[in-house]
Amino acid sequence: MNRVTRYGGVFALMLCSAYAYGQDRPAQSDNQPVDVRIENLQFVPNDITVAPGTTIRWTNLDAFDHDITSGMSITGRKARGLKKTKFPDDRFASGLFGKNKSFSVTLDKPGEYTYYCNIHPFMTGKVTVQNPTEGATVNPLPK
Numbered sequence: 001m002n003r004v005t006r007y008g009g010v011f012a013l014m015l016c017s018a019y020a021y022g023q024d025r026p027a028q029s030d031n032q033p034v035d036v037r038i039e040n041l042q043f044v045p046n047d048i049t050v051a052p053g054t055t056i057r058w059t060n061l062d063a064f065d066h067d068i069t070s071g072m073s074i075t076g077r078k079a080r081g082l083k084k085t086k087f088p089d090d091r092f093a094s095g096l097f098g099k100n101k102s103f104s105v106t107l108d109k110p111g112e113y114t115y116y117c118n119i120h121p122f123m124t125g126k127v128t129v130q131n132p133t134e135g136a137t138v139n140p141l142p143k
Contacts, residue, residue, distance in 0.1 A: 033057045033104065036125065038066050038117075043125040050107065051132050057104040060097055066117045068094040068103050073116035073124055086121055 034054055037044045039061040050056065060066050070091035079085045091113060094103035107113060107129045117123040 035059060037061055038123075041120055042123055046125040047128075048126075049128040049130060052108050052110060052129055053106065054129070055104050055106045056127055057102050058094070059102045060099055063099055065096040065098050066119060066123070067096050068092065068105075068115050069118045070113055070115045072114050073121040075122045075124075086116070086118065 032054075034048055034050055034056050036046075036048065036056060036058045038058055041062065043058070048056070058068050069086075069088050070093065071086070071088035073087070074082060074085045092105045092115075096119075097103055107127060110129050110131060113127040113129065115125050115127070
């Protein structure tokens with residue numbers, strides 16, 4: 001086997017691997033719980049995409065209480081002059097929970113679920129539930 005053939009085969013293998021790796025996989029579909037940490041007054045990560053039926057578990061690592069309330073919170077300059085800045089949508093609500101405590105919810109229906117901390121309304125996050133094949137794109141091979 002000459003060097004050109006050998007390196008050509010290696011290049012083809014690398015190209016196929018890169019192509020497969022580059023496929024967008026927007027939703028987790030293994031139904032393992034997805035963890036969101038609450039630390040330093042923020043949700044980490046604050047924007048996740050999961051498959052229907054996935055359980056999301058928020059764990060409070062801060063030294064003080066938080067809660068998880070589904071809906072929208074308006075803060076900062078956008079809130080100026082508003083009489084109401086929190087808009088719960090009653091999809092889920094944890095109640096207060098302290099350090100090293102968790103709250104979990106399983107989301108079955110596709111859609112966007114925004115949430116916030118009722119005590120600290122500047123803490124916001126979003127869960128997008130979509131089927132694993134929705135939104136997937138195929139990257140064309142380079143010419």
